C-alpha cells in the first residue's frame with residue numbers, strides 16, 4: 001500500500017465521481033479496470049472507502065453542510081465526503097486531512113480549494129464523529145423509497161434501510177460436504193446450507209478457495225435452486241446464468257446444466273468459476289430469447305434492478321434513478337413467456353429476480369398466470385427450511401427482504417416462484 005494512502009483515496013474519489021456524476025455502477029467501473037493499476041492493498045482500500053462512503057453518504061453530507069456555505073465542485077465534495085467518512089470512523093485527523101489536501105492540490109482545477117478543504121476537515125475532525133453517531137440511518141433516495149413504502153410500509157422500509165446500512169456478511173456455498181466446510185472455516189451454518197462468516201478478510205486467501213471447494217453466494221441467492229430442487233442426471237436449462245453461482249449449485253446437485261447468457265465477458269467468469277470448482281455445464285453465449293428445446297426444469301434468473309443487493313452495492317441507489325426499470329420489467333415478462341414456451345407439460349420453472357420491487361416479482365408471476373392457460377404456482381416448493389410462512393406471498397411465491405434473518409446478519413432481497421405447467 002502507498003505509505004500515505006493517497007493513491008487509494010484518489011481512486012476512491014474517482015469511483016465516487018463516476019457513480020454520482022455519471023451514474024456508473026462500481027461493479028462496472030472495477031470490472032472495466034478502474035483500479036487495475038493499484039497494488040492489491042490499495043485496490044481493496046479504494047473499493048472499501050468508496051463503498052462505505054456511499055453507504056453513509058447522507059450522514060457525511062449532513063455533517064459537511066454545517067461547514068460549507070455553498071457546494072464545491074463534485075470532485076472536491078467527494079474528497080470531503082471520503083475524508084468525513086474516515087474521520088467519523090476514527091481515522092487519524094492528521095493523516096486524513098493531509099491526504100485530502102494533497103489530493104485537492106494535485107488537480108489544477110481544484111488546487112485553489114486547498115485552504116477550504118483543510119479548514120472544513122479540521123472542523124469535521126472536532127465535531128463530526130459525535131454527529132455521525134447521532135444522525136439517522138440513511139434513507140434510500142425518493143425514487144426508490146416511494147415504491148418500496150407503497151409495497152412494504154414505512155416501517156418495513158426503515159428496517160430495510162437499517163439492513164443496508166449494516167452491510168452484509170460473507171456467505172459461502174460448499175461444492176460438496178457443507179458440514180466439512182463449516183468445520184474448516186467456522187462461522188454459522190444457515191438453513192440454506194450456506195456457511196456465513198461475519199469477518200472474512202480476503203476471499204481468495206480463505207482455505208479451499210484455490211481448490212474450488214466453495215463459492216461466494218448470498219443465502220437468499222442460493223434459494224431459487226433449492227426451490228427448483230434439481231435431481232441428479234436431470235437436464236436443466238439455466239437462463240441468464242452469469243456469473244454462475246446458480247449454475248454451480250445446479251451442477252453440484254448432479255444436474256446436466258445448459259447455461260445461457262448473452263454477455264461474453266460475464267460468461268468468461270462462469271467458465272473460470274466452473275474451472276476452479278471442477279464442475280461442468282454446457283455454456284451457451286447468446287440471447288435467452290433465442291434458446292430452444294423442451295425442458296423439464298428451467299431456472300430463469302432474469303436481469304432486474306438488483307435493488308435486493310443494496311447491502312453489498314450501496315452505489316446502486318445513487319447511480320440509478322429508476323428510469324431504465326420499465327424496459328427491464330418488459331424484458332422480464334418477455335423472458336418469462338419464452339421460458340414458459342420451453343417447458344414440457346408437467347415441467348417446472350423457477351422465476352427469480354434479486355429485486356425488492358413487486359413489479360419485478362409478484363406482479364410478473366400474477367401477470368404470466370393471467371396470460372397463459374394451464375399454469376399453477378407450487379406454494380409447497382418455496383416452503384424451504386428457514387423460511388417463515390409469512391414470507392410466502394398471495395400468488396404462492398417467496399418474498400425475501402434484507403431485514404429478514406436480522407439476528408443472523410440479514411439476506412439479500414429476492415423474489416422467486418415455482419411455476420408448473422399442467
Ligand SMILES: C[S@@+](CC[C@H](N)C(=O)[O-])C[C@H]1O[C@@H](n2cnc3c(N)ncnc32)[C@H](O)[C@@H]1O
Nearest residue numbers: 240241242243244245246261262263287288301
Ligand atoms: C441476475 S444476473 C444472473 C445471475 C446468475 N444467474 C447467477 O446466479 O450468478 C442476470 C444475467 O442476465 C443476463 N442477460 C441479460 N439479458 C439477457 C438476454 N437477453 N439473454 C441472456 N442473458 C441475458 C446478464 O448478462 C446477466 O448476467
